[in-house]
Amino acid sequence: MNAKKPRRPAIIEPETLEYLEGEEDPALSSESAHTSARILISAPRGEWSDPDPETKERLLNFLSTHGVDDLAELWSRSPAETLPGTLWRLLLIDEWMKRFPEGVARRFQQGLTSPNLSKFIDVEGAHTLDFSGWRKRLGTIMTGEFKEDFADFLEESQAILRVLAASEEIWMKEDPTNPLANEVTVRDDALLNTAQELFKSASLYREGLLN
Numbered sequence: 001m002n003a004k005k006p007r008r009p010a011i012i013e014p015e016t017l018e019y020l021e022g023e024e025d026p027a028l029s030s031e032s033a034h035t036s037a038r039i040l041i042s043a044p045r046g047e048w049s050d051p052d053p054e055t056k057e058r059l060l061n062f063l064s065t066h067g068v069d070d071l072a073e074l075w076s077r078s079p080a081e082t083l084p085g086t087l088w089r090l091l092l093i094d095e096w097m098k099r100f101p102e103g104v105a106r107r108f109q110q111g112l113t114s115p116n117l118s119k120f121i122d123v124e125g126a127h128t129l130d131f132s133g134w135r136k137r138l139g140t141i142m143t144g145e146f147k148e149d150f151a152d153f154l155e156e157s158q159a160i161l162r163v164l165a166a167s168e169e170i171w172m173k174e175d176p177t178n179p180l181a182n183e184v185t186v187r188d189d190a191l192l193n194t195a196q197e198l199f200k201s202a203s204l205y206r207e208g209l210l211n
Helices: 014-020 026-038 054-067 069-076 083-101 101-113 133-136 150-165 190-205
Strands: none
Touching: 026 054, 026 069, 026 083, 054 150, 069 083, 083 101, 083 133, 083 150, 083 190, 101 150, 133 150, 150 190
């Protein structure tokens, strides 16, 4: 069955950035989520236009001034198999690592030495992963400095999550007062689900279907 090719959306206009703050209209919120995501991630094979420098600068200035909360709220409403939904998952992982850098790094090393690692990922491939380098590159997405192939990065990200899931350490408990204790971080199987979502997004991106 042939997948329906999504329409090519217009790049976000400067005035549309106003919707990043508390926009109530679902359609406008969805448009803002998608178009803001396209400013930060280049399109495969020109599926959408690159933003003009002024528009990109306005978004980055907004993020620098207001932080990522408003944008994250918009992205969180998007399905997993969309560009903003994918970026929301990466942002959540990034925030988790910013708050608990030593704990996550320790968890990754424990995953590499776990006797159950082979249940989560090819062991030989796992030991070629550069966690530190990947971690730094993850942080460039919200600064507009991400330049590499997004599909390759998503596949690397899902592999990292699989190693983290193999850790023997006790997982974060569900806690409504902790914004990081959510579906991505509370259980090893949740990390595996997110890994699968990122893997699917990588495939869609290569096909020009991650809209």
